[in-house]
Amino acid sequence: MTHKAGFVNIVGNPNVGKSTLSNQLIGERLSIITSKAQTTRHRIFGIVNTEDYQIIFSDTPGVLKPKYKLQESMLQFSKSALIDADILLYITDTIEQPDKNDEFLNLVKRAKVPILLAINKIDLINQQKLEERVEYWQKELPHAEIFPISALHNFNLKNLYNRILDLLPESPPYFDKDALTDKPERFFVSEIIREKILLNYQKEIPYSVEVEVEEYKEGPERNHIRCVIHVTRDSQKGIIIGHKGKALKKLGIDARKEIEMFLGKKVFLELYVKVSKDWRDRPNYLKNFGYEI
Numbered sequence: 355m356t357h358k359a360g361f362v363n364i365v366g367n368p369n370v371g372k373s374t375l376s377n378q379l380i381g382e383r384l385s386i387i388t389s390k391a392q393t394t395r396h397r398i399f400g401i402v403n404t405e406d407y408q409i410i411f412s413d414t415p416g417v418l419k420p421k422y423k424l425q426e427s428m429l430q431f432s433k434s435a436l437i438d439a440d441i442l443l444y445i446t447d448t449i450e451q452p453d454k455n456d457e458f459l460n461l462v463k464r465a466k467v468p469i470l471l472a473i474n475k476i477d478l479i480n481q482q483k484l485e486e487r488v489e490y491w492q493k494e495l496p497h498a499e500i501f502p503i504s505a506l507h508n509f510n511l512k513n514l515y516n517r518i519l520d521l522l523p524e525s526p527p528y529f530d531k532d533a534l535t536d537k538p539e540r541f542f543v544s545e546i547i548r549e550k551i552l553l554n555y556q557k558e559i560p561y562s563v564e565v566e567v568e569e570y571k572e573g574p575e576r577n578h579i580r581c582v583i584h585v586t587r588d589s590q591k592g593i594i595i596g597h598k599g600k601a602l603k604k605l606g607i608d609a610r611k612e613i614e615m616f617l618g619k620k621v622f623l624e625l626y627v628k629v630s631k632d633w634r635d636r637p638n639y640l641k642n643f644g645y646e647i
């Protein structure tokens with residue numbers, strides 16, 4: 355059997371049940387789940403690995419929460435992520451009032467990938483109301499496949515999951531399955547730093563930058579983490595470090611805060627920048643998150 359792998363982008367307004375649903379979908383199949391990340395804005399909910407497939411569930415950080423002031427780069431990210439994910443899982447619920455001007459919905463409408471629309475919390479309404487909702491959404495998003503579900507009560511989730519599997523493209527795994535099982539924290543630390551690099555430097559730094567976790571020592575009070583940021587040119591090294599090291603310092607602080615939130619623990623984070631020519635040949639995972647390279 356051929357291997358399948360892909361990115362499922364879970365999107366929807368606050369409180370519709372994104373975390374509950376992704377927990378259920380990943381649940382027992384769990385290979386890695388970012389329990390802390392669900393309450394933060396990290397972009398991977400979890401990764402399901404089996405011998406035959408790898409599903410990466412991601413979300414769109416921050417963009418849906420009005421309480422965050424949107425940074426242009428974030429919005430850019432979410433826009434391209436919508437377009438480039440393999441499957442878009444759009445969640446609404448039976449409570450929220452669909453709003454035609456919802457910026458997010460408008461992005462979903464333009465997505466070129468298969469859209470699965472989950473209408474969550476159907477336990478809260480009767481059959482007739484549900485039919486009205488389904489009808490509404492059929493008109494609003496005619497290209498979407500609709501799944502009435504209850505994430506909380508595990509209703510109709512199996513069908514949804516199986517449909518995701520059907521739609522998953524044939525592909526080798528994006529992330530080394532062994533690395534994920536052994537050292538998931540390292541993996542997420544490097545992802546967080548990479549994300550902060552993209553946010554902090556925007557277009558000045560190409561997306562081919564890679565972050566390597568050189569040392570990861572657990573301590574009783576805090577973890578000691580040393581990372582190398584690999585770039586391909588001297589000029590990029592200069593940009594990352596910045597005048598008197600200021601840019602790198604800011605990057606370190608931003609990344610440390612998020613890593614601490616993710617791990618639920620204090621962290622001592624050391625960052626180095628290295629020009630590594632051959633690093634360029636490494637698979638660039640960012641591409642798969644919708645960043646343009």
Ligand SMILES: Nc1nc2c(ncn2[C@@H]2O[C@H](COP(=O)(O)OP(=O)(O)OP(=O)(O)O)[C@@H](O)[C@H]2O)c(=O)[nH]1
Pocket residue numbers: 366367368369370371372373374375392474475476477478503504505506507
């Ligand atoms: N009745 C009912 N409640 C649900 C269902 N799914 C989720 N909820 C509840 O809805 C609330 C929001 O769920 P979350 O999973 O945190 O929603 P979210 O979309 O991740 O929220 P944000 O983190 O704000 O984006 C919680 O209180 C859940 O228990 C469901 O199927 N039925």
